[in-house]
Amino acid sequence: MTLAAFIGEALNEQHETAHFDSGKADLDTWLREHALTAEAHRTGRTFVWQDGGRVAAYYTIAAHLVVREDLPRSLGRGNPGQIPAVLLARLALDKTLHGQGLGGTLLADALQRIVVATDVVAARFVVVDTIDRDAHGFYLHHGFREIPGTMRLVQKISDIAAAVGH
Numbered sequence: 001m002t003l004a005a006f007i008g009e010a011l012n013e014q015h016e017t018a019h020f021d022s023g024k025a026d027l028d029t030w031l032r033e034h035a036l037t038a039e040a041h042r043t044g045r046t047f048v049w050q051d052g053g054r055v056a057a058y059y060t061i062a063a064h065l066v067v068r069e070d071l072p073r074s075l076g077r078g079n080p081g082q083i084p085a086v087l088l089a090r091l092a093l094d095k096t097l098h099g100q101g102l103g104g105t106l107l108a109d110a111l112q113r114i115v116v117a118t119d120v121v122a123a124r125f126v127v128v129d130t131i132d133r134d135a136h137g138f139y140l141h142h143g144f145r146e147i148p149g150t151m152r153l154v155q156k157i158s159d160i161a162a163a164v165g166h
Contacts, residue, residue: 006056008109011035011046016054022092024131030090031058038062044089047113049106056097059110060090061117064127066154070147075125075154085125086114086157107142108164115161125154 017032031046038044038060049057064087068076071083088110093102114126128144130136130151140146143163144153 006049006051008047008049011039011048011055011058014053015048015050020055020058020092021095023095023098024092026131027090027092030060031055031092035060046090047110049109055094057093057102057106058090059088059092059106061110061114062087062089063121063123066125066127070152071154072145072148075145075156079124083125084121084123085127085154086118086123088114088126088128103138104142107138111160112164112166115157115164115166118157118161123157125156126160128153 013036017035020028020031022028035044035046035058039046044060044062046058046060048055064085066083066085068079068081068083070076071079076083091103091106091110093106111126114123117123126144128139130139130153136146136151136153139153143159144155146153
């Protein structure tokens with residue numbers, strides 16, 4: 001499969017998820033067993049890259065709140081006690097796509113979608129709770145900032161919008 005072959009769209013019951021294998025069982029199981037339920041309950045919106053109906057990558061986003069006191073002072077200063085945010089809840093590529101630099105492209109797709117959404121519904125940060133140290137490093141590499149003592153990272157939506165030219 002090539003990047004040009006992918007069609008990005010909202011997950012629906014027509015997408016083939018049974019063979020998706022990111023190498024992280026928690027991410028694979030969530031896609032197969034919970035993503036459509038989250039969609040139906042409007043608690044998470046999942047977008048997929050697919051080719052011929054087969055899911056090759058996905059991410060899930062959801063509304064979120066960040067507590068100002070949980071942020072580094074430089075990020076929390078001047079904000080209300082609870083700050084609107086978007087949670088990037090899941091992001092995964094099928095193992096067949098690993099090592100091709102597509103993780104950053106998938107992240108850019110998710111962040112672009114988030115920036116557009118925040119033109120309608122206000123949010124100040126994108127929040128990621130990383131699954132492991134490798135994922136933590138991936139998000140740090142892409143401009144996210146650590147919340148000390150946690151696996152949580154954040155990035156200002158205004159910074160993302162500037163980076164994507166929005």
